[in-house]
Amino acid sequence: MKIGLVIAAFNSAENIERAIESFLALKNDCNLVLSAFHAVFEEYSSFGVSAGSDIETIEILKTLKNENKLNYLNISEIPLSEAAARTLALEPLLKENVDYVWILDAQDEIYTKNEIKNIIDYIKKNQDVSVFKICFQNHVIEENTVLKEAFIPNRIWKVKNPPFILKSFNWDNDCVYQNGEQLASDKFFRSKTIPQNQVFVKHLSWVGSKERLISKINYQNLHFGEKVGGFGCGYRWNYGEDKLEFNPNYFASVKQQIPETKILVSCIEN
Known part of the structure; x- marks a missing residue:
C-alpha cells in the first residue's frame, strides 16, 4: 500500500518540524510519498499577507526538499484558493499512483509514530471505505487546555473507487472524484471515523x-x-x-x- 501525504505548510514555521517528524521516521517502512505546498490563500492576500511574509517556512521547506525528506515541493508566488493550493500538492501524488491520499496541516497537527501505524493498520482492515475521518484533540488558548469534544474532519481518501478516481480538492477537507466527464463529491462514497480510543491526534488549532x-x-x-x-x-x-x-x-x-x-x-x- 502506497500513501501520499499532502502537507499544507503556509505559516507553519512554529510547528512544521514537529508535524512531519513521525511521518519522516516512517517514510520508508510505511511507503509514504510526501508532497508539500506553500501558498498564500486568497483570503490572507485580501488583508495584505504575501508569500514573502513567510520566508521562515519557505526556507525550512527548501531545506527539507534539498535533504530529500520531501518528495515534492510546490511554492506558489500567487494567491490561491485553499482547494486549488491543496490540489497543487495532490497532482504529483496521483501521478505516483498512490493508493490513498492523507492531508496534513503542518501548522497544528502532531501525530505520534504509533498513531500513524494504528491509522494505517485500520485502513488495511477497511479497504472498502473511501474516506477516513480522524479524531483530533483540539488544544485552545493554552497548550494544556483542550476542548472536551473531538474535532473529526475528513483526512484520508482512497484514490480509486471504480469507475471513479480521485481528482481534486474542492473545499478545505472535501474532495471530488471523476469518471470521464462525471464528477462526484466524496460525500457519495463510504466514509468511516477511526475510533477515538485507537487514535486521538494532538491538534494545536488555537495556540x-x-x-x-x-x-x-x-x-x-x-x-x-x-x-x-x-x-x-x-x-x-x-x-x-x-x-x-x-x-x-x-x-x-x-x-x-x-x-x-x-x-x-x-x-x-x-
Missing part, C-alpha cells in the same frame, strides 16, 4: 504566537463568513487583555453553547 492567531481569525472571518454567507470565526482576540478567547457573538449566531474545555494534567507522546 501559538499572537501574530499567527490574529491572522487565522481574520482568515476564518472571511473564509467561513463573508465568502460563504456564514458567521466567521468562533474565536476573537481580546485586545484589552491581549489574549485569545471564544467569540460569544459567533456562538449566539449559530445557536450553540460556547465549547467546554478541560485542563490536561499530562501529555505523553509515543
Whole structure:
C-alpha cells in the first residue's frame, strides 16, 4: 500500500518540524510519498499577507526538499484558493499512483509514530471505505487546555473507487472524484471515523504566537463568513487583555453553547 501525504505548510514555521517528524521516521517502512505546498490563500492576500511574509517556512521547506525528506515541493508566488493550493500538492501524488491520499496541516497537527501505524493498520482492515475521518484533540488558548469534544474532519481518501478516481480538492477537507466527464463529491462514497480510543491526534488549532492567531481569525472571518454567507470565526482576540478567547457573538449566531474545555494534567507522546 502506497500513501501520499499532502502537507499544507503556509505559516507553519512554529510547528512544521514537529508535524512531519513521525511521518519522516516512517517514510520508508510505511511507503509514504510526501508532497508539500506553500501558498498564500486568497483570503490572507485580501488583508495584505504575501508569500514573502513567510520566508521562515519557505526556507525550512527548501531545506527539507534539498535533504530529500520531501518528495515534492510546490511554492506558489500567487494567491490561491485553499482547494486549488491543496490540489497543487495532490497532482504529483496521483501521478505516483498512490493508493490513498492523507492531508496534513503542518501548522497544528502532531501525530505520534504509533498513531500513524494504528491509522494505517485500520485502513488495511477497511479497504472498502473511501474516506477516513480522524479524531483530533483540539488544544485552545493554552497548550494544556483542550476542548472536551473531538474535532473529526475528513483526512484520508482512497484514490480509486471504480469507475471513479480521485481528482481534486474542492473545499478545505472535501474532495471530488471523476469518471470521464462525471464528477462526484466524496460525500457519495463510504466514509468511516477511526475510533477515538485507537487514535486521538494532538491538534494545536488555537495556540501559538499572537501574530499567527490574529491572522487565522481574520482568515476564518472571511473564509467561513463573508465568502460563504456564514458567521466567521468562533474565536476573537481580546485586545484589552491581549489574549485569545471564544467569540460569544459567533456562538449566539449559530445557536450553540460556547465549547467546554478541560485542563490536561499530562501529555505523553509515543
